[in-house]
Amino acid sequence: MKLKYFTSGIVKENPLLILMIGLCPALATTVSARDGFGMGIAASFVLIASNLVVSLIRRYVPNSIRIPIFIIIISTFVTIIDYVLQAYQPALYSVLGVFVxxxxxxxxILGRAEAFAYHHGVWDSFLDGAGKAVGFTLVLGLMGIIRELFAAGTVFGVAVTPAGYREQPMLFMVFAPGAFLLIGILKSIVNRLTAGKARS
Amino acid sequence: MQLNPGQVFLGALLVNNILLMRFLGLCPFFGVSNAVGTATGMSGAVMFVMLLATWVTWVLFHAVLAPLGLDFLRTAVFILVIASLVQFVEMFLKKNLRALYSSLGIYLPLITTNCAILGVTFLNVDYGFNLLNATIFALGSGLGFGLVIILFAAIRERLADAPISRSLSGYPIAFVAASLVSLAFLGFTGLFGISF
Known part of the structure; x- marks a missing residue:
């Protein structure tokens, strides 16, 4: 069933926690739940759109110059989302900054264009892009939720901890060391779970 | 606003270290920091490409894109310039420095998708640096990248011998170590009043 192209991206081939690619935005833009999901959605748009276009024109792209062509396609969509965010979500844009x-x-994104969309049909490429995009966005959002919870005592700006915690929260999590520590812990949990699966 | 070049250099090297504070270039950071030798080679290549890319993109942006009102082509133009530069460095190393070329292996083409280099060229434009400050910023960032990646490779060489539980070995313990190194760099915050 083709649906496995979609589901594999969420769990079995999760871009961040299994394949360990796209780390920079995962650590830099997940200071709050809103920023994490915002970055995830922006990257998802580019990933799905570039997968679609690459698979549409794959028969007309000569093998030797495929990488520059992929880069031009991807940068077109990046420029679109860059200007859309700047116009409609200025607060989010100022936080994400250079990462957009x-x-x-x-x-x-380049990896999926090269490894999947260049060799598969439009519908399959869409499913693959959407699956990887969902997997990427979920992990980014999860990291944003955890870091915001510890560093500010809120989730999506809604207070969920007692007022006493919010006065002296664990600010460590909002800084760079907290980001590295969190992804280290998440990765070790994933390692533990996948090791258990391999044994049984 | 023109900043003191010394502040720009220290800011890029320590206060806002490109790897540990700005989170740019993490893929090669975890990819080649297994051994001090490869880490040194990689940081040399990054420093060289970063400096060249800064000059080319700065001149292109201020002499061509900005006067013609083509700012929106920035992303596409910069990445293509960097991709061709990397190709050039690869051919140069292949021909003249065979040993280095074989030790860097597959990581050299990956410099193209190294966000550190593209990130520095974008930041140079965003901060509105003149050519001198842009050069110094690129130099500081490249040295900062090299400093951290070589320090970290030394740590990881020790980690390889340490008894680490199975689910933590490999990437997770590297992340935890990076967290501690970055905690040390957090101590540079506010050094000489540098805030960018």
Missing amino acids: PLIVVNCL
């Missing part, structure tokens, strides 16, 4: 144009060098 940097979606263009996210290894995940």
Whole structure:
């Protein structure tokens, strides 16, 4: 069933926790739940759109110059989302900053164009892109939720901890060391779970 | 606003270290920091490409894109310039420095998708640096990248011998170590009043 192209991206081939690609935005833009999901959605748009276009024109792209062509396609969509965010979500854009144009060098997007969309049909490429996009966005959002919970005592700006915690929260999590520590812990949990599966 | 070049250099090297504070270039950071030798080679290549890319993109942006009102082509133009530069460095190393070329292996083409280089060229434009400050910023960032990746490779060489539980070995313990190194760099915050 073709649906496995979609589901494999969420769990079995999760871009961040299994394949370990696209780390820069995952650590830099997940200071709050809104920023994490915002970055995930922006990258998802580019990933799905570039997968669609690459698979549509794959028969007309000569093998030797395929990478520059992929890069031009990807950077077109990155420029679109860059200007859309700047116009309609200025607060989010100011937090994500340089990481919006940097979606263009996210290894995940070029990797899917090269490894999947260039060899598969439009519908399959859409499913593959959407699955990887959902897997990427969910992990980014999860990291954003955890970091915001510890560093501010809120989730999506809604207070969920007692007022006493919010006065002196664990600010460590909002800084760079907290991001590295969190992804280390998440990855070790994933390692533990996948090791258990391999044994049984 | 023109900043003191010394502040720009220290800001890029320590206060806002490109790897540990700005989170740019993490893929090669975890990819080649297994051994000090490869880490040194990789940081040399990154430094060289970063400096060249900064000059080319700065001149292109201020002499061609900005006067013609083509700012929106920035993303596409910069990435293509960097991709061709990397190709050039690869051919140069292949011909003249065979040993280095074989030790870097597959990571050299990956410099194209190294967000550190593209990130530095974008930041140079965003901060409105003049050519001198842009050069110094690129130099500081490249040295900062090299400093951290070589320090970290030394740590990981020790980690390889340490008894680490199975689910933590490999990437997770590297992330935890990176967290501690980055905690140390957090101590540079506010050094000499540098805030960018």
